[in-house]
Amino acid sequence: MSVTIARPRSLRGEIIAPGDKSVSHRAIMFNALSNTGTATVTNFSPGADCTSTVEIMRALGVEITREPGKNGMGDSLTVKGVGLNGLTEPIDILDAGNSGTTTRLMSGILAGRDMLAILTGDDSLKSRPMGRVVAPLTNMGAVITGRADNTLAPLVFHGGSLHGSTYTMPVASAQLKSCLLLAGLRANGTTTLNQSTESRDHTERMFSAMGVNLQKVGLSLVLEPSELETVDVEIPGDISSAAFWMVAGVCHPDAELLIRNVGINPTRAGIITALKMMGADLTLVDEREVAGEPVADILVKTSQLRGIELAGDIIPLLIDEIPVIAVAAAIAEGETIIRDAEELRVKESDRIHASITWMNGAGIEAVGTPDGMIVSGGNSIGGGHFQSYDDHRLAMSLGVAGLVSTEPITILDPDVAGISYPNFWKSIENLGGLVG
Ligand code: S3P
DSSP states (O other): OEEEEOOOSOEEEEEEOOBOHHHHHHHHHHHHTOSSOEEEEEEEOOSHHHHHHHHHHHHTTOEEEEEOOSTTOOEEEEEEOOOTTOOOOOSSOEEOTTOHHHHHHHHHHHTTOSSOEEEEOOHHHHTSOOHHHHHHHHHTTEEEEEHHHHTEEEEEEEEEOOBOOEEEOSSOOHHHHHHHHHHHHTSBSOEEEEOSSOOOOHHHHHHHHTTOOEEEETTEEEEOOOOOOOOOEEOOBOHHHHHHHHHHHHHSTTEEEEEEEEEOOTTTTHHHHHHHHTTOEEEEEEEEEETTEEEEEEEEEOOOOBOOEEOGGGGGGSGGGHHHHHHHHHHSBSEEEEOSOGGGGGSSSOHHHHHHHHHHHTTOOEEEETTEEEEEOSOOOOOEEEOOTTOHHHHHHHHHHHHHOSSOEEEESGGGGGGTOTTHHHHHHHTTOBOO
8 A cells, every 4th residue: 555645736624632641541551550440531642553552551451441532532431440559360361563662661561560461562562672661660579571692572470479660761652650559559568760851741640649658859750659540531632643744844835734732842842942943833822731731723834944853851742743843853944863763763664774774765865873863964855765763752753754756756655654643644635745
């Protein structure tokens, strides 16, 4: 299967961002562990990743219902909490599909339980580093084995007994942070996480709303074992999905796009900062708060972009958006340099290699570095046939490239977009960009 995208004469319209993937996973997992009743989760992410989380929680004995949402919103779910210790032994292997978030957060949930559980996923997932969660969970008393000396899935959880620990995070990873906080809920004693950089804080926000005893001291997190109270969650729109339209809008020569209902949590909003640094005409409209998360509509218009340097603390705040920032970098005047982003090498694909490969194929001067890339801007983007590397964000970044390129771009295996954004190609069609 493939799709071909060509630049429409103008790019105008309104788009509703689908429910946030990170918040959706957490709303299901945390409410499943609550002991105070049934929670309602609305505008749930339509992506396959979050469905993997729902199916795994069901396999662990949690009752979850799912109904289509109203007025263009995502599905509505109910989750009946079983309490921190109420999960039951699964009768089969748990399949996280393509989802790193499911695997790493579930590892914190499954660690140190009086049951056997095996967690696996697709080929991409089985190649992603899991030692980063296995090692600290083992230190906390969990017994976990896995392939390649306990660093790769399938991971096998054999039980153990958890005690709190003080841990210095070796990477700025919200998945690792959340995994250890989840384990800490059931551990004996205090869990302290020292971080050198901020990463997305949805877990901290939801834990606070659910009554968890979690303090932030500077960048360190201090958690006492706590029960969770059920909380209803209206999921904000996903800024990582909105990012595709932001970049398309600022790069297209005749564009005005209004993206509705976008979560703008500061620990996720690095894309807004980066595009503004590049000179983007981007306005936040109707800023409001939804379920403890800041939300706005975002208006983007055709802009004259310039190259920038992205490095350091901003990287974790836009890590998932770098493949589409590369599209903006190709169009911008001057060089864009991205550093400190070596985590891109271990995402759903090696996103540095994949981005450089397609950009070079489309006539853009760009080189990969061990921890980022250097893109010579001011290029128009040419056409061609490109692989999606089985990576949803790569496929959709190529779709954006097609909306702003001089020649059509054909994307192979586009269905992978369904991992986070099943309606993405339909929205491109509605904007007049789908030609085959
Ligand atoms: C996520 C955290 C990020 C991000 C991923 C979702 C989360 O991963 O890339 O898409 O929901 O916690 P890391 O925390 O491993 O960087």
